[in-house]
Amino acid sequence: MCLGIPGQIVEITDETRLMAMADVSGVKREVSIAPVLGAGMKPADVIGEYALIHVGFAMALIDEHEAAETLKALEGLGEAQETLDAMAEGAKALEGQA
Amino acid sequence: MRYVEEFRDPKAAKALLAEIARVTDEIGATKAKPVHIMEICGGHTHAIFRYGLDRLTPEGVEFIHGPGCPVCVLPMARVDECVQIAEQPDVIFTTFGDAMRVPGTKKSLLQAKADGADIRMVYSPLDALELARRNPDKEVVFFGLGFETTTPSTALSIQQAAAEGLTNFSVFCNHITVPPPIKVLLDDPHMVLDGFVGPGHVSMVIGTHPYDFIPEDYGKPIVVAGFEPLDLLQSVLMVLRQIRDGRAEVENQYSRVVPEHGNPVSIAAMEDVYEKRPSFAWRGLGEIDESGLRIRDKYAAFDTEAKMGIGYGAEVAREVEEPEGCACSQVMTGRIKPTGCPQYGTGCTPEMPLGALMVSSEGACAAYYQYGQRRPVETAE
Ligand code: SF4
Numbered sequence: 513m514c515l516g517i518p519g520q521i522v523e524i525t526d527e528t529r530l531m532a533m534a535d536v537s538g539v540k541r542e543v544s545i546a547p548v549l550g551a552g553m554k555p556a557d558v559i560g561e562y563a564l565i566h567v568g569f570a571m572a573l574i575d576e577h578e579a580a581e582t583l584k585a586l587e588g589l590g591e592a593q594e595t596l597d598a599m600a601e602g603a604k605a606l607e608g609q610a
Numbered sequence: 611m612r613y614v615e616e617f618r619d620p621k622a623a624k625a626l627l628a629e630i631a632r633v634t635d636e637i638g639a640t641k642a643k644p645v646h647i648m649e650i651c652g653g654h655t656h657a658i659f660r661y662g663l664d665r666l667t668p669e670g671v672e673f674i675h676g677p678g679c680p681v682c683v684l685p686m687a688r689v690d691e692c693v694q695i696a697e698q699p700d701v702i703f704t705t706f707g708d709a710m711r712v713p714g715t716k717k718s719l720l721q722a723k724a725d726g727a728d729i730r731m732v733y734s735p736l737d738a739l740e741l742a743r744r745n746p747d748k749e750v751v752f753f754g755l756g757f758e759t760t761t762p763s764t765a766l767s768i769q770q771a772a773a774e775g776l777t778n779f780s781v782f783c784n785h786i787t788v789p790p791p792i793k794v795l796l797d798d799p800h801m802v803l804d805g806f807v808g809p810g811h812v813s814m815v816i817g818t819h820p821y822d823f824i825p826e827d828y829g830k831p832i833v834v835a836g837f838e839p840l841d842l843l844q845s846v847l848m849v850l851r852q853i854r855d856g857r858a859e860v861e862n863q864y865s866r867v868v869p870e871h872g873n874p875v876s877i878a879a880m881e882d883v884y885e886k887r888p889s890f891a892w893r894g895l896g897e898i899d900e901s902g903l904r905i906r907d908k909y910a911a912f913d914t915e916a917k918m919g920i921g922y923g924a925e926v927a928r929e930v931e932e933p934e935g936c937a938c939s940q941v942m943t944g945r946i947k948p949t950g951c952p953q954y955g956t957g958c959t960p961e962m963p964l965g966a967l968m969v970s971s972e973g974a975c976a977a978y979y980q981y982g983q984r985r986p987v988e989t990a991e
Contacts, residue, residue, distance in 0.1 A: 515653045515811065515837060516759070516811060529770065541733075542736070543734075543736075544736060544763075544766060546766055546875055546879075547762060547766070547873050547875045547876050548875075549875065550874070550875075551874075564811075564814070564867065566759055566760065566763065566811070567706070567733065567734045567735065567760050567763045568733060568734025568735070568736045568737070568763060569734070569736075569762065569763045569766065571759075571762075571811075571814055571815065571873060571876070572814050572867050572873065574866070574867060578866055578867070581618075581838065582838070584618060585657075585837060585838040585839070588660065588661075588839075589653075589656055589657060589660055589837075589971075590971070591653075591656075591971075595733075597707075598706070598707055598731070598733040599733045601707060601731045601732070601733060602731070602732045602733030602734060602737040603733075603737075605704065605730035605731060605732050605737055605741065606737060606740055606741060606744065
């Protein structure tokens with residue numbers, strides 16, 4: 513829950529709410545990009561960028577190499593799978609009793 | 611000489627370990643008279659045990675496991691309140707999965723769910739927001755739990771709910787902050803702490819300056835660290851060098867992710883939505899001044915405490931004793947190792963946790979239990 517997971521921002525899904533689709537280890541998940549939009553930045557500026565995603569919020573932009581290294585470290589700790597499971601759990605929760 | 615195959619860069623790990631051993635010698639630290647380094651973050655605790663860093667580093671370096679595991683410091687009274695909220699009719703209670711198995715006085719959220727309460731594990735407060743949009747006839751409560759890494763996400767979600775005019779979404783806010791408990795531990799005359807490995811992802815949000823008091827007021831070094839094993843080794847080395855040189859500074863080993871001043875959007879959102887509570891109860895550490903956050907009155911419509919008169923929103927926040935025979939508070943303050951608890955591995959296991967330190971992989975007892983039997987991958991040369 514505290515470690516976050518790297519993902520690539522692939523498209524903007526909601527300009528007003530500052531939501532975007534991220535690719536997290538091949539899994540698509542909608543995330544908020546509000547925290548990584550610095551002064552004067554537009555949502556489109558982060559398309560293609562990698563970010564550390566914490567509980568659905570892109571918290572820091574990182575480079576591709578850092579994203580890969582971080583993912584490996586998370587896999588070592590078993591946290592990558594845990595996070596992907598939590599995402600799946602979250603999707604189920606929207607549909608009914610999860 | 612031993613080396614570690616499991617590290618992604620065993621050569622680098624070996625070089626760092628050799629340097630750590632050398633500096634430890636220069637300090638004159640030994641098994642009998644070790645330097646005590648506290649890793650604050652539960653993610654670091656997990657990584658230290660996973661990679662056996664506690665055993666690969668010299669005996670003169672002793673890790674003390676800090677209070678940075680949010681579910682571990684969650685008092686039973688708060689769990690009871692979660693269950694109470696969740697068991698009300700027309701409530702959908704949403705929480706991170708980590709909190710499901712934390713024992714309350716009567717039951718955990720997992721047991722409450724089995725008993726029929728509508729409790730859903732979500733990945734993000736955004737999932738809870740979406741549930742509120744889809745279920746206008748239900749009150750959707752999100753259990754806001756965690757340190758500064760997760761705090762901005764609930765703040766931003768509350769701002770979003772306000773912007774949309776949602777009336778059926780609220781947050782049971784139990785967010786806590788990292789610096790106050792560190793101060794409590796430093797003030798504790800029984801604690802011996804020579805330096806700190808600081809939490810990287812908390813600092814990604816708040817920057818490095820909130821730790822300035824550690825060198826300035828207490829003369830102790832702190833190095834903000836990433837959580838890859840090499841990050842941790844490097845950070846330990848940086849702490850040891852400061853000790854050897856008689857320096858005390860805030861250093862940033864994780865500058866590739868942690869900006870000195872943190873994340874401005876997150877800081878602004880937290881400022882807007884939360885204010886400090888006069889004090890907040892921590893499991894194992896007791897009440898700590900200004901260590902918890904509450905939702906400001908202007909967002910009272912999104913504050914479960916205010917809406918339902920529960921928790922700190924009630925006349926008095928409830929207090930409950932820790933379970934009989936549980937040594938969590940002693941482990942939490944580094945007085946004993948998890949294995950020193952009479953319940954460890956018998957009355958308390960990750961499957962059937964008695965204390966909260968056994969619940970999450972970030973808890974010291976669970977990390978000990980999970981990796982305790984295991985030797986780090988090492989070979990004699
Ligand atoms: S073994 Fe269980 S009861 Fe004992 S200190 Fe650890 S978590 Fe608490």
